[in-house]
Amino acid sequence: xxxxxxxxxxxxxxxxxxxxxxxxxxxxxxxxxxxxxxxxxxxxxxxxxxxxxxxxxxxxxxxxxxxxxxxxxxxxxxxxxxxxxxxxxxxxxxxxxxxxxxxxx
Numbered sequence: 001x002x003x004x005x006x007x008x009x010x011x012x013x014x015x016x017x018x019x020x021x022x023x024x025x026x027x028x029x030x031x032x033x034x035x036x037x038x039x040x041x042x043x044x045x046x047x048x049x050x051x052x053x054x055x056x057x058x059x060x061x062x063x064x065x066x067x068x069x070x071x072x073x074x075x076x077x078x079x080x081x082x083x084x085x086x087x088x089x090x091x092x093x094x095x096x097x098x099x100x101x102x103x104x105x
Contacts, residue, residue, distance in 0.1 A: 064096075067104065071096040 036042050061068035071092045078084075078091035 067096055067099045070099060 035045065058072070061072040064071070074095035075088050075092035079088040082088070
C-alpha cells in the first residue's frame with residue numbers, strides 16, 4: 001500500500017504559513033511610514049540587508065575552500081569597482097565556474 005500524498009494537516013499548515021508570511025509583509029508596509037528617516041536606527045536598518053546576506057554567503061564560501069574564497073574576492077572586487085549588483089553576482093559566479101572548468105575547485 002502506498003503512502004498518502006498529503007499528510008493530514010498538510011494543506012492547513014501551508015495555508016497558515018502563507019497567511020503568516022503575508023501578515024508580516026503587510027505589517028512591514030504599514031510600519032514603513034513610521035520608521036525614522038535619519039539617525040542611528042535608520043543607519044542600523046540600512047545596514048541590515050547586507051549583514052544578513054553576508055551571514056548567508058560567507059559560511060558557504062568558507063565551506064567551499066579556496067574556490068569559494070576566490071569567488072567571494074571576485075564579488076568584492078566587482079562591487080568595489082562597479083557598484084553594480086548584477087556585475088557583482090556575475091563576477092562571483094563566473095570566477096567559481098572558471099575555477100571548476102579548470103578543475104581547480
